[in-house]
Amino acid sequence: MVRNRIRLSEVARAAGVSPATVSRAISQPDLLSPETLARVRRAADHLGYRPDAAARALASGRSMTIGAVMPTLDNAIFSKALQAMQAQLAGDGYQLLVASHDYSKAAEAECIRTLLARGVDGLILVGAERIAEAAQLLSQSGLPVVMTWCAPDGAPSVLVDNEHAGLLATRHLLGLGHRRIGVITGATRFNDRQRGRYRGVRRALEEAGLTLPPALACEQATTLAGGRMGCAQLLDLAEPPTAIVGGIDLIAIGCMVEAQARGLAIPADLSVAGIDDLDMSAHVSPSLTTVHVPTARIGTEAARMMVAILRDEPGPTTLTLPVDLIVRRSTGPAPARG
Amino acid sequence: MVRNRIRLSEVARAAGVSPATVSRAISQPDLLSPETLARVRRAADHLGYRPDAAARALASGRSMTIGAVMPTLDNAIFSKALQAMQAQLAGDGYQLLVASHDYSKAAEAECIRTLLARGVDGLILVGAERIAEAAQLLSQSGLPVVMTWCAPDGAPSVLVDNEHAGLLATRHLLGLGHRRIGVITGATRFNDRQRGRYRGVRRALEEAGLTLPPALACEQATTLAGGRMGCAQLLDLAEPPTAIVGGIDLIAIGCMVEAQARGLAIPADLSVAGIDDLDMSAHVSPSLTTVHVPTARIGTEAARMMVAILRDEPGPTTLTLPVDLIVRRSTGPAPARG
DNA sequence: AGTCTGGATGAAAGCGCTTTCACCAGAAGG
DNA sequence: CCTTCTGGTGAAAGCGCTTTCATCCAGACT
Secondary structure (H helix, E strand, O other): OOOOOOOHHHHHHHHOOOHHHHHHHHHOHHHOOHHHHHHHHHHHHHHOOOOOHHHHHHHHOOOOEEEEEEOOOOOHHHHHHHHHHHHHHHHOOOEEEEEEOOOOHHHHHHHHHHHHHOOOOEEEEEOOOOOHHHHHHHHHHOOOEEEEEOOOOOOOEEEEOHHHHHHHHHHHHHHOOOOOEEEEEOOOOOOHHHHHHHHHHHHHHHHOOOOOOHHHEEEOOOOHHHHHHHHHHHHOOOOOOOEEEEOOHHHHHHHHHHHHHOOOOOOOOOEEEEEEOOHHHHOOOOOOEEEEOOHHHHHHHHHHHHHHHHOOOOOOOEEEEOOEEEOOOOOOOOOOOO | OOOOOOOHHHHHHHHOOOHHHHHHHHHOHHHOOHHHHHHHHHHHHHHOOOOOHHHHHHHHOOOOEEEEEEOOOOOHHHHHHHHHHHHHHHHOOOEEEEEEOOOOHHHHHHHHHHHHHOOOOEEEEEOOOOOHHHHHHHHHHOOOEEEEEOOOOOOOEEEEOHHHHHHHHHHHHHHOOOOOEEEEEOOOOOOHHHHHHHHHHHHHHHHOOOOOOHHHEEEOOOOHHHHHHHHHHHHOOOOOOOEEEEOOHHHHHHHHHHHHHOOOOOOOOOEEEEEEOOHHHHOOOOOOEEEEOOHHHHHHHHHHHHHHHHOOOOOOOEEEEOOEEEOOOOOOOOOOOO
16 A cells, blocks of 8 residues: 555645646646646656556546456467557557456456456457356446457457468468368367368368368367377378368467478478468478468557547447468478379 | 446445445455355345445555566566466456566566556566666555566565576586587576576586687577577587577577578587477477476466565565476587587 | 626545444453 | 443545536627
8 A cells, every 4th residue: 555655636736726627637638728737747747646547447437447358378379469459558548457268268257257347448359259147247347349350240349351361271272282181270169260260271172172071170279289289190190181271370380390200391291381470480490381360460450449439439340350371381282192 | 437337335235234344245254244244245146246446446555456567478488477477366366467568678667657557566577677767666666576587685586597597508518518509598688587597508618617709609589580590690600509508498499490491400410408498399399408497387476475475474585496407309419529 | 898608727526445433232351 | 230342333534536517717799
């Protein structure tokens, strides 16, 4: 408890004005005459005044805090989006309160509950799916919500066309002559982003008149280790794939590691493509062909949209960011049929 | 502004008690008789009461919020520590408010200022070094601070013996017969963790009667790309090293990628050791010899220590966590002198 | 001159909670 | 039987700020 802080009333006294005027100097400076404003500012600076956020929140009903609920921070795509969100929000005077739930829908609901209790002014979420309890909390709070990566129709959201991403990666492999294409995704049951990508892969195959044999699709943890395991599983098949699509780059990189550890050459023996375009994907060896997802921009745009909504500014409330294929060295022509 | 929320006074009315009693039911339940407590709880549950955090903070002077200032979230070691911190704090009813500054000391001070204004009850910081302004903010706030990774003597802290980590990695390479050992660290100027590790490397070399030629030490970004560039630089020397220590695993992995891209075999042609022990380090190929740093535990312990301090519980206020060498396949005997 | 506007400021009532202090049994002690 | 506790509860005063409403004073307009 720091009760030795300068209070607004002390600034008022020092500046010879009422507390109301000091308050206005902070939040609505254009209401004051330039001289008064300058006088108040001088007094505030001189005393080192810092408004108390809790008091402001209580009195105004706005906490100037936005909550973000992410699956995990332990993955560059989310931490990057978060970083961008924070930067954007900070510019508008908002603070970000972060919670993560490690891909558990129940924990996500709990995060939402906590953030609501904290009095956030809005919530930024990942994905569209949540348990009924969470949905109810959100709707009864009446707070603005911006969803990212995926969203139900009509809800304010910053999206990525996950299905298109899967489609692009797979079409690229098909174009190189691959016919036996494996896919390793994260758990699709709790992850609509991964599901969308998986759908894209299937669609590309269908376009080419192919179907995806169940054996060639597997789900793994969205980590490098998951990628290795998934790859091992696919390579151990009687008829292993000549190309693999990873649901995220981390999985794809894990694939490459596993394949290389088995003495396979990439892309000569196996082509690997990812989705995300992590920083590191350009630097692994061989560099990873992937579908670029503008992760940081998702964060920026979600933050921008949230602020616009809070300010009642008109504008589109759904935004779909483009994804595009980045061809690097991890994919190549399908080996001639043995 | 959600003014349709249930207020404490409504719960009080429903339960037939005073607001004070409801307040006590929430924060000091043992003061109430079991019957009253049960009655209040029932009323609160029934109405779906959620206390308003801002009002609690204002009235009590405690926000139940801890601020964490990290260099970046975009690095597994920090996001992991953060995740652990959050989990630990949540268990004690605290919330984590995160800020990151991207390795800028000025931005760090700004983060601290913002968090203080938000009324955090304590701060968890990384490293011991900050600009005077930040130090002043901290001391004049009078809030408890826990430092992590590095700290000046006496300050509450959860430490890692960075120098020892550098020492262990280097001794291991010396033990394998390497005499020409390169080191790639992050920028040591603004990063006392990296500086400690670097010191450890030098000390190990001195123990062995060797000195580190300036050409064999370089600083790079703490990323995979930085590792590649540093490695390229060292390998391009007239007399390249036979082994390289990376200041963090990401750099070490970048080294391996670069070396392999140049057709070198690891560890036959070049040994590489890192420090951190990222999850992925066990899964790259070859698996990385590294010094394990208990990253998640740093977060847990820092959180635990913070809560203990806030509760005035006695106990040690500095804790040094052990680091230990993990030998994997990226290091091997020095090649015979050519 | 007299009225009207509107810009600049102040007074004061909260925001929803915590916490001190007072109070009131009834138990314990003299 | 009266005092002294003590555990349980309530009354009420804030916590530091925002915001409505009222006030005041120029200047603009009739």
